[in-house]
Amino acid sequence: MKKPWYEWIQSIDRRIIYLVVFVLVSLPFFIPIPLPMDVSEQVQKLYNKVEEIAEYNKTAKKKKVVLFSMEWDPAVQAECWPQTEAMAEHCLTRGVPFILFSRWRPEGPTLAQQIAEKRAKEHGKKYGEDWVNFGYKRMDLPAFLAFIKDIYSQVTKDTEGTPIRTVPMMKHVESIRDVDLIFHVTGSVGVEQWIQYLQPETGVDVSIGCTAIIGPEMYPYLDSGQMVGMMEGLSGAAQYERLVGHLEGRGTRGMGSQNLAHFWIIAMMILGNVGYVFQRRRERLDKQRVEMSGE
């Protein structure tokens, strides 16, 4: 017997769904879709904070520094790569030195190194003067507390094996208090420890670049002012790229895929529910008919 239409639209083969997802996600890489872009309050605040540091650095002898806490790995690079790239672009173009560092993800600083090298080459910036890579330094909470007290007690060499005290950029950093902003990029956790242990003692501002799935957990910190700003998911990265004028970045390019994939998911949810509502209506009518014929 032929299936009624409301049953049919509830049982579309999952391979067809997968195929459409694949086509929709791939399409914008070949045919770029021009998209309008609004900048959210959190992204704007983060941008303003970096601008504030850049303005200070213009005249200051001892420059303020941004610490990139790179707690991400290849699994979440679709979102975290463009976030790191947009921030690195901003820092390099505006004369804000930065440090790459990770406590949990060995892959984070390695991937961030690629980003920084590429952006730095484009802007004629130098390793050691405009940025430095501390690499992955495994730190439990006690070691992290010691790091907050004295960076040099826990990190002695950079990824090249150079003692960090001899890296030219580090002349600006005597202690963690000389870091003016923490930019924590993650697909999971960790930013809370900067807020709990670093901020109360030093007043250093904390910000985050996170996957969209982590974003909702950050709102209490944004609301309380413990976090100055946030790049949430791919759209956060795309908004930041727009602010820094880096429109060829992965964030802007990826938004086309995300737009289409979201629409497809919403369309599938609506389709499934339309079928479900009509099926229930039909079942109710059938039941009434049986009851009436029984009487």
Add this chain to the structure above:
Amino acid sequence: MRKKLLMILTFIGGLYYFVYWVMPVESRLEDTLAYFGKVTLVIGGFAFLLGVINMVRLHGGKIVLKRPGYHNSVALIVAMIAMTLAELLRFYIKPTPDWVSKAYDLLFFHMRTPIDSTIFSLLAFYMASAAYRAFRIKSLEAGIMMAVAVIVMLGQITVGISLTKWIPSEMLQLQNIREWFMKYWNAAAQRGILFGAMVGALALSMRIWLSLERGSFFDRQL
């Protein structure tokens, strides 16, 4: 005896950090912090080594006895040794020979990175299928949840935002409705969860510090 020793060490370790937080800065306890930080790093190093030994024993046994799926264990051990060697050679031989750089790039950038990204990307396919199959408005609560989900999803993407750009009142535009949900409803729920989790963490910390926690080595006769 070993159990008692573990309990005493745990208590002393916890006591140090407890005292550190409650004592005034003038106590100079801070001067010892870097030292204890290094101690935990060394202990952590041993934990890593234990992990490696454990894995080699487990998978090595599987390979020797040719248990079902032993080829997966071979792949794991080979990958682990190859990646470790490539990283060690890259770090310690200066200037790094070309073949070492190439081997490292092949293993990390051209194998590890795409494999990890690919596996995680599968989520997009599963999510689309799951949303279609499982998300049914069977009750009022499910209906509210779906409506909010659609608003949040549309408010996250640029095309979704432009759908309601024409509405004169900014309050009623999608991105602002999304922001309202996230800032108030979501933040309140997150705060509640955080608060509960932190109270739980405090209780658990106390239990571990005082060796009252059951499970792991606490129940076992050492």
